Structures are given as C-alpha cells and as structure tokens.
Amino acid sequence: xxxxxxxxxxxxxxxxxxxxxxxxxxxxxxxxxxxxxxxxxxxxxxxxxxxxxxxxxxxxxxxxxxxxxxxxxxxxxxxxxxxxxxxxxxxxxxxxxxxxxxxxxxxxxxxxxxxxxxxxxxxxxxxxxxxxxxxxxxxxxxxxxxxxxxxxxxxxxxxxxxxxxxxxxxxxxxxxxxxxxxxxxxxxxxxxxxxxxxxxxxxxxxxxxxxxxxxxxxxxxxxxxxxxxxxxxxxxxxxxxxxxxxxxxxxxxxxxxxxxxxxxxxxxxxxxxxxxxxxxxxxxxxxxxxxxxxxxxxxxxxxxxxxxxxxxxxxxxxxxxxxxxxxxxxxxxxxxxxxxxxxxxxxxxxxxxxxxxxxxxxxxxxxxxxx
Amino acid sequence: xxxxxxxxxxxxxxxxxxxxxxxxxxxxxxxxxxxxxxxxxxxxxxxxxxxxxxxxxxxxxxxxxxxxxxxxxxxxxxxxxxxxxxxxxxxxxxxxxxxxxxxxxxxxxxxxxxxxxxxxxxxxxxxxxxxxxxxxxxxxxxxxxxxxxxxxxxxxxxxxxxxxxxxxxxxxxxxxxxxxxxxxxxxxxxxxxxxxxxxxxxxxxxxxxxxxxxxxxxxxxxxxxxxxxxxxxxxxxxxxxxxxxxxxxxxxxxxxxxxxxxxxxxxxxxxxxxxxxxxxxxxxxxxxxxxxxxxxxxxxxxxxxxxxxxxxxxxxxxxxxxxxxxxxxxxxxxxxxxxxxxxxxxxxxxxxxxxxxxxxxxxxxxxx
Numbered sequence: 001x002x003x004x005x006x007x008x009x010x011x012x013x014x015x016x017x018x019x020x021x022x023x024x025x026x027x028x029x030x031x032x033x034x035x036x037x038x039x040x041x042x043x044x045x046x047x048x049x050x051x052x053x054x055x056x057x058x059x060x061x062x063x064x065x066x067x068x069x070x071x072x073x074x075x076x077x078x079x080x081x082x083x084x085x086x087x088x089x090x091x092x093x094x095x096x097x098x099x100x101x102x103x104x105x106x107x108x109x110x111x112x113x114x115x116x117x118x119x120x121x122x123x124x125x126x127x128x129x130x131x132x133x134x135x136x137x138x139x140x141x142x143x144x145x146x147x148x149x150x151x152x153x154x155x156x157x158x159x160x161x162x163x164x165x166x167x168x169x170x171x172x173x174x175x176x177x178x179x180x181x182x183x184x185x186x187x188x189x190x191x192x193x194x195x196x197x198x199x200x201x202x203x204x205x206x207x208x209x210x211x212x213x214x215x216x217x218x219x220x221x222x223x224x225x226x227x228x229x230x231x232x233x234x235x236x237x238x239x240x241x242x243x244x245x246x247x248x249x250x251x252x253x254x255x256x257x258x259x260x261x262x263x264x265x266x267x268x269x270x271x272x273x274x275x276x277x278x279x280x281x282x283x284x285x286x287x288x289x290x291x292x293x294x295x296x297x298x299x300x301x302x303x304x305x306x307x308x309x310x311x312x313x314x315x316x317x318x319x320x321x322x323x324x325x326x327x328x329x330x331x332x333x334x335x336x337x338x339x340x341x342x343x344x345x346x347x348x349x350x351x352x353x354x355x356x357x358x359x360x361x362x363x364x365x366x367x368x369x370x371x
Numbered sequence: 372x373x374x375x376x377x378x379x380x381x382x383x384x385x386x387x388x389x390x391x392x393x394x395x396x397x398x399x400x401x402x403x404x405x406x407x408x409x410x411x412x413x414x415x416x417x418x419x420x421x422x423x424x425x426x427x428x429x430x431x432x433x434x435x436x437x438x439x440x441x442x443x444x445x446x447x448x449x450x451x452x453x454x455x456x457x458x459x460x461x462x463x464x465x466x467x468x469x470x471x472x473x474x475x476x477x478x479x480x481x482x483x484x485x486x487x488x489x490x491x492x493x494x495x496x497x498x499x500x501x502x503x504x505x506x507x508x509x510x511x512x513x514x515x516x517x518x519x520x521x522x523x524x525x526x527x528x529x530x531x532x533x534x535x536x537x538x539x540x541x542x543x544x545x546x547x548x549x550x551x552x553x554x555x556x557x558x559x560x561x562x563x564x565x566x567x568x569x570x571x572x573x574x575x576x577x578x579x580x581x582x583x584x585x586x587x588x589x590x591x592x593x594x595x596x597x598x599x600x601x602x603x604x605x606x607x608x609x610x611x612x613x614x615x616x617x618x619x620x621x622x623x624x625x626x627x628x629x630x631x632x633x634x635x636x637x638x639x640x641x642x643x644x645x646x647x648x649x650x651x652x653x654x655x656x657x658x659x660x661x662x663x664x665x666x667x668x669x670x671x672x673x674x675x676x677x678x679x680x681x682x683x684x685x686x687x688x689x690x691x692x693x694x695x696x697x698x699x700x701x702x703x704x705x706x707x708x709x710x711x712x713x714x715x716x717x718x719x720x721x722x723x724x725x726x727x728x729x730x731x732x733x734x735x736x737x738x739x
Contacts (some may be wrong), residue, residue, distance in 0.1 A: 127443045165474040172470065207455065214453035218519070219471045221444040221451075223424050257384050258416075299389045303581055304386075307411075321409065323580060323601045368385070 004181055011113050017042040019105060027098040030089040032104040036082060055085050067091050072099045076106045083110060119143050121182045123193055127242045136236050145235065147244060152205055153229045154192040155249050156212055158222045163219040166190060173215060187226040196231060202265055227262040254365045255358060269355065273362050281359045289340050289356045304332050313350055373435060373525035373558040374400045380430035390416045391582045403552045405573035406562045413582035414562045415530055416664050421560065422449050422528050434526065437623040450519035451733045454531040457512055458503035465499040466692040489520040492554055508540055543569060566606050569712050573736055578602050603655050603727055611655045630697035635673035645739040652737060655727035661703035663711060665717050671720040675730045679716045710731045725734060
C-alpha cells in the first residue's frame with residue numbers, strides 16, 4: 001500500500017485509498033490511482049508501481065481507456081477534464097468492466113466533493129457578506145440549501161494552531177446531520193452554522209456549546225472558547241448571527257474570562273460597554289469610582305461583590321452561598337460603602353458599581369491589548 | 372508512577388479574580404482523591420490546571436518527577452471525563468472509543484488492542500458494533516468512560532461526570548466508578564459539588580472554599596473532626612446544627628448557654644475552652660447526635676433541652692425531627708420507633724462527646 005503526496009482535487013488520499021481497497025476486496029484486482037503528473041496517489045499494491053512514461057503518453061492521447069503492459073488504463077473525468085488516471089492489473093474483459101465501474105465510482109465521488117466544496121465556499125462568502133442578495137438565493141437553490149430554516153452560528157476558538165484534531169472532532173460530532181456546515185476560517189477558528197429544530201431554545205444551544213468545549217478538552221485536548229450568536233430564520237441573516245458570535249467571543253474574553261462559553265444574548269451591558277470610546281470610559285470612572293479604589297479591593301471583597309450581584313442583591317442568599325453569617329456580609333457591604341460611597345443594597349448604587357467594575361475591566365483589557 | 376505534586380499553585384484571571392490560592396497537595400500513586408466544594412470554589416479550575424487546560428499563574432505542578440507547568444495537555448499522559456460529553460452519533464461504540472487514538476495517529480493494531488481491553492474492563496464488549504442511539508443512558512456513560520480508558524493514562528481527571536444523569540443512574544455509576552478504580556489501579560482525581568458523592572467515592576477528600584483548601588482528610592475524619600465551621604456545615608446531610616453559645620464558668624465547671632438553655636462541657640474537653648470563658652462561640656451538633664430515647668436522656672441529664680416539634684419527616688429507617696431553638700432550626704435524626712409528633716414538646720439530649728465547638732471569629736474548630 002502506498003500513499004502518494006499531493007492531490008489536485010479535494011478528495012483526500014485516505015478516501016481514495018479506502019475506495020480502491022473496497023473495490024479490490026470485491027473484484028480481487030490490483031488498482032492504482034495517479035494524478036495528471038503521473039504520480040501515484042494511492043495503490044493497493046505493496047510496491048509503488050512505475051508507470052510514468054506510459055501514463056504520460058496515455059494522458060496526452062485522446063483515448064479514454066487503453067491496455068498497455070498488462071494493465072488497463074482509464075481516465076477519470078471531472079466534466080470534460082481528466083482528473084485522475086486509474087490503472088487495473090490485467091488485460092481481460094472482466095478487468096475492463098471492473099475498471100469502468102471503478103471510474104464511475106470515482107467520478108461520483110468527485111461530484112459529491114465538488115458540491116461539498118462549493119457549499120463550503122458558499123457558506124464562507126455568506127458569513128463574510130461577500131454575496132449579493134440575489135446570488136444568495138440562486139446559489140442556495142443550486143446547492144440545495146434550504147433558505148428558510150432556523151440557524152445559529154457558533155465560533156469555536158482553539159488555542160492550539162496547526163492542529164486538525166479540533167476540526168476533526170467538531171466535524172465528527174455534527175457531520176451526521178448533513179444540514180450543519182463546519183468550516184475552518186483560519187488556524188484557530190472553526191465556524192459551525194447549525195440548523196436548529198423549530199422548538200430548540202438558547203438553553204439547548206448553551207448545552208451544545210458546553211458539549212463542544214468538553215469534547216474538545218477531552219478528545220482533542222485543546223483549550224477552547226465557544227461563542228454563539230442569535231437564531232436567524234433566513235439564510236441571508238446567517239452573517240448577522242456570525243457577527244454576533246464574533247462579538248460574543250470578544251466581549252466574553254473581557255468580562256467573563258473565567259468562562260469558556262459566551263452567548264450573544266447574555267452579554268448584557270457588556271455589549272454596550274464594549275462599544276464605548278475610551279475617553280468616555282475614563283470620564284465615567286472619574287465621576288463615579290476612582291480606578292485606584294477598585295484596585296484596592298481584596299479577593300474577599302471582590303468575591304462578595306460578585307456573589308451579591310449573582311444573587312440579585314439578596315443578603316440572605318448571598319451569605320448562605322458564601323457560607324458566612326448574614327452580619328458578616330452586612331459588615332463587608334458597610335465597609336465597601338465607606339470606601340466608595342456606594343451602597344450595593346440600593347439598586348441605583350449597585351448598577352453604578354457594576355458598570356464601573358465592567359468599565360474598569362474593559363479599560364484594563366484594552367490597555368493590555370495595546371489599545 | 373503517577374503521583375502528583377501541586378506546590379503553592381495560584382490561578383489569577385486577567386480581571387484580577389483569584390480563583391485558586393496557594394493550593395498545595397501531594398497525591399499518591401493510585402489514589403482516588405476528590406475535590407469537593409460549592410460552585411465557584413476553584414475545584415474545577417484546579418483540575419483544569421492539572422489537565423493543562425488552564426495556565427498556572429504561580430506555583431509548580433509535578434506529575435511523577437516531571438515539572439509539567441509548560442507541558443501541553445496531550446503530552447501530560449492524562450485522560451479526562453467531563454460533565455458534558457457526547458458520543459459521535461454516526462460512529463459505532465468501537466469507533467467512538469477509538470476516535471481519540473486515531474487523532475493521535477496511534478497504529479490500528481494498537482487501537483484495536485486498547486479498545487478491546489477497555490471494553491472488557493467496562494463490560495461493553497457486546498456493544499462495540501452498536502451506534503449510540505441503540506444504547507441506554509448507563510451504557511453511553513460507560514462508552515464515554517471508555518474513551519478515557521483507551522488512552523491508558525497515568526492519571527484520570529473527572530469533572531462532575533455524573534451530573535447529567537438521573538439520581539438512580541448516578542448511584543449506579545458511582546458504584547461502577549469505584550469498581551473501575553479497583554480494576555484500573557490508576558490515580559483518579561474527581562471533582563464534584565455533591566458531598567454524598569465525595570464521601571462515598573474517595574479515599575481522601577479535599578474540601579475547598581473560595582479557592583482555598585479547607586481540609587484534606589479521609590471521609591470519616593472530615594465528618595467526625597472537621598477543622599472549621601465551613602467543613603462542618605458542608606459535609607453531612609442533613610447538615611450539622613449550629614448555634615451561638617456563651618461560655619460560662621460555674622462551680623468549677625464550664626457550661627455553654629444558648630437561648631435560655633444550658634449544657635455542661637465534659638471535663639476532658641473543658642481545657643480547650645477555658646480561654647473562651649466570657650466569650651461567645653459557635654456550637655455544632657450533628658442530627659444523629661441529638662437523641663430522644665429515654666435511656667439516653669437518663670444518662671445525659673447535663674445536656675437535656677426541651678423542644679417543640681415543628682416538622683416530622685418519616686424516612687422509613689429513620690425520622691427527622693425539626694424544632695426551633697430561638698430563631699435557629701435544629702434537625703434531629705432519631706429512631707423510627709420515636710413517637711414524637713408535630714406540636715409535641717419533648718425532651719432531647721445532645722451527645723456531648725460528639726459536640727463540636729468553633730471560634731466565632733476565626734471559625735476554626737476549638738474541639739471536636
């Protein structure tokens with residue numbers, strides 16, 4: 001068995017090898033597929049056959065099949081253009097028939113791959129807003145993509161680049177449902193355009209995102225962040241869901257950096273703050289809480305604040321969750337009031353405080369990313 | 372050899388949040404150790420740092436003799452089982468288990484050997500040709516475990532692997548995991564927020580709160596000799612009863628006075644409490660250490676209190692009685708033959724040898 005290097009088409013050598021192995025198992029004929037430079041791509045023979053001269057002659061001849069040196073040679077056509085040369089050992093009529101059938105199989109594969117490749121391109125262009133509205137519908141029709149389906153876009157960012165295992169894992173989870181599109185936009189980002197069932201909710205999508213994170217952690221052993229946009233109901237809106245997912249990924253990293261899943265619909269005011277100019281942020285902090293005061297908070301106070309917000313300013317529940325006495329929490333809140341002038345038990349003050357914390361965090365993030 | 376050494380580990384997020392603080396722990400080879408604590412206590416973050424899925428901000432992590440802070444997850448010789456697993460729907464059980472190995476380009480023969488062996492350990496050899504949709508919940512969970520086992524790792528990391536299962540299946544899988552550890556003889560680090568799961572599975576338990584280790588001990592010791600108020604309250608279900616009490620010296624003896632009740636501190640334990648005379652402490656008593664049997668009451672006259680029963684829960688093998696002492700609700704786990712009913716005022720006595728007393732300020736234990 002031999003795997004050649006390189007391939008002009010998008011069929012992987014692995015698929016080609018599996019195909020000829022399958023045909024060999026049925027016909028008991030040795031097969032070999034070569035590219036149009038007469039290089040062996042895959043073969044069922046243990047030793048790499050050397051057909052260079054014969055194949056080059058065959059390629060340049062107008063014949064679609066020939067018998068030479070005890071082998072049948074066939075051209076595998078993609079439309080009017082030859083894509084591969086297939087050889088079968090033997091000169092008999094049976095071998096010729098097997099060859100015809102193998103060519104038919106390989107041409108079918110080429111067709112399927114071309115369609116998939118086209119779909120991939122279509123979705124990439126759709127996400128990047130590179131298509132005119134009229135083209136979206138005509139190409140979708142040609143590629144048999146249902147335009148009026150509920151869809152949502154996930155972005156999966158892995159920290160390890162140049163590694164296919166993350167993409168392979170995501171493909172393996174979702175490819176059984178042929179209606180989902182998975183594509184790698186660059187070395188770190190995978191995009192999943194998922195077709196959702198009509199009754200699926202954002203909670204279901206959150207579960208899906210968590211499954212992606214845990215599966216990539218355990219199978220590909222890759223660090224990963226997943227973000228998703230909102231549902232859209234028309235193919236032309238898919239790019240919106242993609243942009244939302246992209247924003248969720250950024251905003252999530254700023255405000256929820258200890259979490260691995262970010263949903264656009266739960267970014268809250270983080271989404272607004274993310275779009276504020278730095279000058280306005282500085283002014284806001286100057287007028288509310290001095291950023292130096294924020295730096296003075298120790299872990300205990302910070303943890304208390306986060307928990308208090310998480311529990312909707314409920315003193316009893318927060319103290320229960322922090323495993324502290326109610327009075328201890330009240331003492332901490334009083335201390336905070338002395339430091340900042342804001343009483344977190346009062347809704348207005350709590351809002352100001354929360355925004356100030358987020359603005360400070362945003363400013364720090366921007367400073368660290370060479371704003 | 373798969374011992375682990377975590378030395379002064381910290382995790383600080385860019386926003387300044389300190390998720391794990393000065394975490395130091397030695398984990399023995401083949402040990403089954405549990406990290407337990409409320410959500411947000413840093414247990415999963417610690418596990419993820421061991422896995423290499425989170426960077427360690429400060430400190431050192433050794434697996435065996437090797438410092439692995441900068442080692443990629445795939446090179447740490449670990450395998451993980453997490454809460455949100457999925458089986459590849461179009462693949463057979465065999466392919467599901469083999470997938471991770473294929474990604475790592477393990478030779479086919481080796482994959483077959485490892486998958487077959489893992490299937491044998493898990494008792495799922497007959498399911499290898501099935502697709503996930505033809506499996507029950509428990510079988511799927513086993514396949515997910517199988518994906519970790521085929522890697523033949525030095526260390527298994529499990530983060531709440533049973534959380535998505537229903538209560539019955541969870542109990543069943545708990546037993547399976549325990550058996551699995553015996554069969555595999557590998558180090559397992561298991562994270563859970565469920566103290567029952569922790570108590571039943573682990574040989575040693577690490578209790579965490581706010582990113583800090585509170586106590587590392589065997590399940591028995593954690594239950595019987597908690598080192599502070601948090602551990603005492605967290606371990607045990609129903610949890611330990613707590614109330615404030617004043618330490619008074621009377622006739623050469625120490626008493627604990629709370630809400631009009633007075634109990635005498637046993638002589639053997641009085642010394643530890645002497646520095647607290649005139650101060651307030653927190654006393655803790657487990658529900659099973661409050662008794663209403665006549666025999667016990669007669670022998671424990673120094674700790675009898677009157678209680679009006681608010682709620683009575685009959686659980687078959689035991690009864691939970693709920694009564695108020697001032698504003699604090701106490702729970703007593705009594706014998707099912709108890710005749711106490713809602714509205715009755717009965718006498719109950721604390722087993723003073725099982726009383727726990729804590730410093731109100733530091734929340735550390737004074738005596739157990």
